[in-house]
Every structure is written in C-alpha cells, then in structure tokens.
Amino acid sequence: MxxxxxxxxxxxxxxxxxxxxxxxxxxxxxxxxxxxxxxxxxxxxxxxxxxxxxxxxxxxxxxxxxxxxxxxxxxxxxxxxxxxxxxxxxxxxxxxxxxxxxxxxxxxxxxxxxxxxxxxxxxxxxxxxxxxxxxxxxxxxxxxxxxxxxxxxxxxxxxxxxxxxxxxxxxxxxxxxxxxxxxxxxxxxxxVVPPLRAGGQAQFIDRPLPEAVADDGIATTIAYAQEHLDESLDPAALARRAGMSRRSFDRRFRDTMGTSITQWLLQQRVLRAQRLLENTDLSVDRIARDVGLSTGVTLRPHFRKIVGVSPQRYRETFRLAETGTPVAAEIPPRSRTSA
Structure with missing residues (x-):
C-alpha cells in the first residue's frame, strides 16, 4: 500500500x-x-x-x-x-x-x-x-x-x-x-442505524429498541434473548415469556425487528461470535458453544453465509488489520453479497 x-x-x-x-x-x-x-x-x-x-x-x-x-x-x-x-x-x-x-x-x-x-x-x-x-x-x-x-x-x-x-x-x-x-x-x-444488513436479507438490529416500545413485551424478551444467547432459545418459550401466543409474537416481532425471531437469533449469534473471534483466543468450537450453536460444525456455515468468510479466516484477517497490514488481499477476491 x-x-x-x-x-x-x-x-x-x-x-x-x-x-x-x-x-x-x-x-x-x-x-x-x-x-x-x-x-x-x-x-x-x-x-x-x-x-x-x-x-x-x-x-x-x-x-x-x-x-x-x-x-x-x-x-x-x-x-x-x-x-x-x-x-x-x-x-x-x-x-x-x-x-x-x-x-x-x-x-x-x-x-x-x-x-x-x-x-x-x-x-x-x-x-x-x-x-x-x-x-x-x-x-x-x-x-x-x-x-x-x-x-x-x-x-x-x-x-x-x-x-x-x-x-x-x-x-x-x-x-x-x-x-x-x-x-x-x-x-x-x-x-442510530442497524450495524449489519445482509444483501437480500432484512436488517437485524443490535441496539436498544425505540423508546416507544421500551416497555413492550417484545423489548423485554429481546433483552432476555441477548443475555442468554448461549442457551437454547425456543421461539415458543420466548413467545410465552412475552405473554403472547406464538402467532401474535411472530407477527409483532417481525413488525418490530424487520425479520423473524429465528433469523434474528441466528444473526445475533454470529455477531457475538465475531466479537469473540476479535477479542479472545477461544477455539471456534468453544465460541460456537458460547453463542448457542453447539459446535464449530454448526457455526461455520452460518458464519460464512452472513460474514462471507470462515471464522478462522475472519480472525486471521482481523488480527492482520490490527497490525496495520493491508487486508483487502486477505478477503477471497470473489463476487459475493456481503453481510
């Protein structure tokens, strides 16, 4: 450079x-x-x-x-x-x-x-x-x-x-x-914008909800889910926590967050995995467990689909970026819709 x-x-x-x-x-x-x-x-x-x-x-x-x-x-x-x-x-x-x-x-x-x-x-x-x-x-x-x-x-x-x-x-x-x-x-x-929107996918939001819904059952359920991403979070159980039927919960969640609860949870887990890859030396398998995706085998395809590279490649690229090494060559030069 x-x-x-x-x-x-x-x-x-x-x-x-x-x-x-x-x-x-x-x-x-x-x-x-x-x-x-x-x-x-x-x-x-x-x-x-x-x-x-x-x-x-x-x-x-x-x-x-x-x-x-x-x-x-x-x-x-x-x-x-x-x-x-x-x-x-x-x-x-x-x-x-x-x-x-x-x-x-x-x-x-x-x-x-x-x-x-x-x-x-x-x-x-x-x-x-x-x-x-x-x-x-x-x-x-x-x-x-x-x-x-x-x-x-x-x-x-x-x-x-x-x-x-x-x-x-x-x-x-x-x-x-x-x-x-x-x-x-x-x-x-x-x-006050979504930090990540994948091309062709609805945005997901990693920020506080607007004040207008701050006391809503959806908001409190989202806060709970974000604090318990390492656990198995069943959408039906989250609907009960919000005090709604599953059908009403799904509709209200999509109206509020712009995506389904299942997709939102997956995106939040991948975002959490990104932070752990950046800030820790934990293995990919351990990170997968910590974000509720069981094993590295489960995490890798979801991570690659949303981020565009494997977890290990992401960690290596981020470490290179921290040292000031040009990173563009570290991303595979292939055409992709990126997230």
Whole structure:
C-alpha cells in the first residue's frame, strides 16, 4: 500500500452530485466517535473538478483536497455521479485506477457505480447500484454484471453498493471488514442505524429498541434473548415469556425487528461470535458453544453465509488489520453479497 494509510478515507466529490449520497461516507467516517470505541479516521474531501461544486439542492461545497491526494488514501469512496449517460472525465478515471493499483480499496455508492464502471474496474464483475439506474448501468457498461436485488457486492478490492441507506450499509461493512464488528457497532449505535444488513436479507438490529416500545413485551424478551444467547432459545418459550401466543409474537416481532425471531437469533449469534473471534483466543468450537450453536460444525456455515468468510479466516484477517497490514488481499477476491 506504500504511503497509503488504511485509516485515510478519500471521498470523491463532483459537480451536480446528490447531496445526501455525497454526505453518506462523511457521516460514517468523518465524525470523531473514538470515545464510543470507533476507530479514528482522516477524511479527505476530494474535488474531482474545479470548485465550488454545486450539489443537486443548489448547495455549494468547496472541497479542500485534489485528485493527487488520492495517493494517501487507503479507502476511496465514489458516492455519486451527476448523470448516468455522461462519461466521467478521463483524468478522474485515471486517478481512480491509479489509486486501485496502489492498493486502495475503491467503494462506489449509488450512481457512483457509473464512475467505477467507466474506470473498467467492474469489467466482468457483479455490481450493485440503485435499482432505478440498474438498467441504464447495464446498457452503458455491458461488461458489468449488474445485480439490482442486492444492497452491495464486495470483491475484496472493490465494493459497489445500491443507493441511499444501502450506502451506509456498505460503509459500515468496510469498517467491519477492516476494523472489526465492534468498531462498526460503535459507529452504527451513534448513527442510530442497524450495524449489519445482509444483501437480500432484512436488517437485524443490535441496539436498544425505540423508546416507544421500551416497555413492550417484545423489548423485554429481546433483552432476555441477548443475555442468554448461549442457551437454547425456543421461539415458543420466548413467545410465552412475552405473554403472547406464538402467532401474535411472530407477527409483532417481525413488525418490530424487520425479520423473524429465528433469523434474528441466528444473526445475533454470529455477531457475538465475531466479537469473540476479535477479542479472545477461544477455539471456534468453544465460541460456537458460547453463542448457542453447539459446535464449530454448526457455526461455520452460518458464519460464512452472513460474514462471507470462515471464522478462522475472519480472525486471521482481523488480527492482520490490527497490525496495520493491508487486508483487502486477505478477503477471497470473489463476487459475493456481503453481510
């Protein structure tokens, strides 16, 4: 990675871009949340074109950094592009390709996928963008395999996500991949967003419930389940604890949490396993028992499906990240919907 810092995040800004999309990576990486356990980032607001830059709402921004500053960044985020049919300037594409060749992780959000596709870095690869623009992306760049059904796709060296809140998911995924689940959770809690949403799956929430349901039977049952993940938690028994029939409990739980109780429990157990892999030297079998999944044989397929790598590979990658070693090469460079 040369002189690049893994904690330096460059946000590429262009004239005519969407203000919200442009603000997403700044919201995730740009605030000091170290007191809550988040990593410290340096964010470079990079002007791809001469400024001031006028956003879609008419707000004008003056970005203090230039394309040559991409040489310092370990992560380069392309959050938006003004017009899908307009090809980005060649000098911008060359800067992105050079950053990628230098070891930077390149991340596109929403219409930023059109810039990433124009650079050639998505050729032959699966990619996501906002569903509304998926057909246009496919027509303009037929070498790209556009998937409008997923939140984001991670290839190890390149991440492409859909729009709006999926951009938050992708940025938190980058934090989780490079700095661990606890770091992503610390940021997500401060932002009051789910720390993990798997593409094609409903979100799961690892944060206090909204105050409006703080005294609800669902909330107290969730708190109980989180404290007893190492035990066998039967959904029918949890429904009785909540004082509801199983049918009413299932309906209320899905309405509140956005997923079934069975899927939520599984996701919570995998998230707990991530933290144990990061913070302890316990064996995978012991971790599996501690999160209520009996054995490593039971844990491994669920962990791989949600996280994208095996528990052992996750632990090795996290340890490398702690030492400052570039991690992108440690993630198998395969197309996957990531969680």
């Amino acid at each position: 040369g002189n690049r810092s893994r904690s330096t995040v460059a946000v590429l800004m262009v004239d005519g871009a969407d203000l919200f999309e442009t603000s997403v990576p700044i919201s995730v990486f740009g605030l000091d949340r170290t007191a809550s356990g988040a990593p410290a980032f340096e964010v470079l607001s990079v002007a791809a074109e001469p400024g001031p830059l006028t956003m879609t709402t008419g707000v004008q921004l003056v970005a203090p950094y230039r394309l040559e500053d991409l040489d310092r960044a370990g992560v380069v985020v392309i959050p938006s592009w003004r017009a899908p049919a307009e090809r980005p300037p060649e000098h911008v594409l060359e800067a992105i390709v050079a950053a990628h060749a230098g070891g930077a992780l390149i991340v596109s959000l929403c219409t930023g996928a059109f810039v990433l596709a124009a650079s050639g870095l998505l050729d032959g690869r699966r990619a996501a963008t906002n569903w509304y623009h998926a057909d246009a992306l496919q027509q303009l760049y037929p070498e790209v395999r556009v998937d409008s059904s997923v939140l984001f796709v991670d290839h190890g060296d390149v991440v492409a996500s859909a729009g709006c809140t999926a951009g938050v998911d992708a940025c938190l995924h980058v934090v989780r991949r490079l700095w661990g689940a606890q770091a992503a959770l610390a940021i997500a809690r401060r932002m």
